[in-house]
Amino acid sequence: MDVRRATVVAEPGWQVGLVWAGFPLAGAGVLFGLKSIAGWVAGLSWAPMQGPFRLVASIPEPWGTVGSLGAGLVLGLVVAAIAAHERLTVEVFNEGVELERGGKTWNVDRTLVSGVFLDGKKLVLLGVDTGELARESHDLDAGALADAFQTHGYQWLDGDPYAADYRRWVSGTPDLPPGADALLKVRADALRKDDGEDAAQLREELARLGVVVREDRKKRQFWRLTRP
Template sequence: MKREPVVLTFSGVDRALVTAGPAVLGAVLGIVLPMIARWAVDLEIPLPFRPVWVVVGSMDRWWEVAVQATILAVLGALATMEILRRTALVTVADDEVRLDIADDHVRLARAEIEAVYREGDALVVLDRESKQAFRGEPRADKARLEQAFREFGYPWRDADPFAELYHRWAPETGLLPVAVEAVLSARAVALRKKAGREAGELRDALHKLGYAVRDDGDQQFWRPLVRS
């Protein structure tokens, strides 16, 4: 019998922390910062950016504190929006997995999925050619993800099943075709510039050339794709 899909998102506590926490923290900081600043200035010790501390400590009228608290609360709300924008809602069903990040919606049929695992904060789904069909930060924690994928019979792994095939990339070693070297070189520049979108596009280009890549900071590791 076909089961109802499971939607994996923030737990109740995590949802409260993400949706209200940053704004509340910002408001509280706006109220207490002037008191902390006055206390620090009165100590007459060397302070980095001392003029800033003096300005903040000078805010003692209620409306000045209220304005500052409102500004920091708005910044907290913007931080919440950014967290929601970059994290994935994961839906696990009998026949497919759906992954939704902002306006990006990925649907992967069960038959297309070779492995699912966590790598750091990211959820990774590999297809039958061992390409990364999806990589992103999920809203659910690892335990809930693992439980859902295992219950629905998906190939959950404790780690990357192809980890031993990776080689650290160094320029001009002669181990790779010229086209692959060119893409990895361009991608190294993108990683140094923190250009995530460009690095992702170059990852896709490597897939088309028959290679996978993963990152450790700005260092790249490559392997040939493996068909199942």
């Protein structure tokens, strides 16, 4: 039987455990701290949100302490669950790459990949047409990623070889394929609203037009054309 040999890169167990334990404890500590000072804040005439603080201060003990600790634990667990949902796992094998996040899995065939690099905290798979097959946020070890791809014969790059080709997008930018400017306008609105899912879908639509797009921390979009 032919068994596919693969290298899996994921967050280490201790880091995952720290998230599940640390966030609930931190949430409990924060809410207990707020409960402890609620009476003092409620007595300050200039303090904002006095109504909620008075309400918290009026809860009799031990229910005030139990409630604040319980609510903090639940809040921390919710944050930890969100972090788990966003966690990226990368499986590299000779025939391709498998990416998994939030219960969703997608595969990239080896024959389509021309190179791999890190752009800050983004893992980028370049296509043979110079487009980007994947651009995924991660908290994985950079050395482990490089070793995994190099072990299976992928070209690991020091950075984006096409970084100099990017131009900042402004409405009405010339040289874009038909329809790309309108998609970039809608995507700019999605970025302003922090709608990551819509921005990702629009990025895929732009890729089909031969436009590679990325944004900086200020959510400004930069674009380049692929080179068939």
